[in-house]
Amino acid sequence: MDRRTALKLAAGAAMLPWAARAASAAQPLQVVATTGMIADAARQVGGDQVQVKALMGPGVDPHAYRQTRTDIVAMTRADLVLWHGLYLEAQMQDFMHGLARKRTVVAVAEAIPKDLLRGHDDYADKFDPHVWMTPILWARVVTEVQRALTEARPEAADLFAANAAAHLADLEQLSIYASNSLAKVPEHARVLLTAHDAFGYFGDAYGFEVLGIQGISTESEAGLNRISALVDTLVDRKIAAVFVETSVSDRNIRAIVEGAASKGHKVRIGGELFSDAMGPDGTYEGTYVGMIDHNVTVIAGALGADVPLGGMNGKLAAGS
Structure with a gap:
């Protein structure tokens, strides 16, 4: 290898760290x-x-x-x-x-x-x-x-x-x-019952009583006494709708609906909410804004407020 070639190779080697940093940036x-x-x-x-x-x-x-x-x-x-x-x-x-x-x-x-x-x-x-x-x-x-x-x-x-x-x-x-949509829900209807206690901050912010079958963590168990007590609450207060969650089994919610029906009170499932996970990738509901827009619109609509079906931006999926 001649001296000129060796110098070129050495110069190229000296530039490699800089080139790598530039490419990395x-x-x-x-x-x-x-x-x-x-x-x-x-x-x-x-x-x-x-x-x-x-x-x-x-x-x-x-x-x-x-x-x-x-x-x-x-x-x-x-x-x-x-x-x-x-x-x-x-x-x-x-x-x-x-x-x-x-x-x-x-x-x-x-x-x-x-x-x-x-x-x-x-x-x-x-x-x-x-x-x-x-x-x-x-x-x-x-x-x-x-x-x-x-x-x-x-x-x-x-x-x-x-x-x-x-x-x-x-x-x-x-x-x-x-704030505007949830304020349209009649005060007596501002009760949100879901599979687990994920909506506490929501309740504090918008003036809703939140009832979760399970605790803050889905790892906690829902006992028969808890389900029975919530059935009595639905019947006594004539709560018309409860909600399922996309990331939690709907088994307990359906047990409560059936329990209320056995006591002569019809409760419907007001819709599916995004609690601990967002909607499908590539959809509006798969963004944070779309997730919360969906939840607010579904909750408010199911509990008696007049809200646009398409939500804040008119982007919610039909029937969501």
Whole structure:
């Protein structure tokens, strides 16, 4: 090898680290999110600077979910892992804490001030994790996602800030729609009975009494005494509608409907709500805005409010 060739090869080798860094900067940030709601926030804020993988799809219960081998590979290779925290992904908590010693892992809901959180009915030292049920609280999670993305890719900070501002404006409009629609429900009808106690923040925000057959976690058991007591409540208060959830079995809800019928009170299933997971990928209901728009519209309509069938944006699927 002559001297000129050797110098060229050496110069090329010296440029490789710079070239690799430039190529890396041009590639989307690889982000893994546990829930669909967090994945949606990352996509809204990150735009074309991120490639986001959600571990839990439609209908998946995060309380009981355990990471698979594929999930572990994805998380260990990711630039950033976003999980909810607040004991939502209870079966993954130890793994996440271990992973955080090796990778960048952020529990985005734990950025919410503790004085804004509801206590957990099963654990004295924990909180209700279902903060996505109101856009006002979820906005704080979006801001934390923005912070985490900006820290991971500082050169895209302006883009992330602009995207976050646009998404937060959408959440503000969603909050206004929810408040206005749910205020149309007659006061005596503002009772929301679902499979598990996922709607506590919703009830606090919009003035609804929330009755869950199971507790905050779907891992808790619903006893016969609890079901019998709820049947009596439906009958005594003449509650006309109850709701099933996409991520929880409808067995207990149907038992309550049948129990009320046996006592001469007809209760209908008012619709299916998205509690711990969003709608199908690629649909409006598969976004956070669409998920909450659906829930608000279904609840308000079933309990006597005059609301548009298509929801806030006219995008809800027919009959949803």
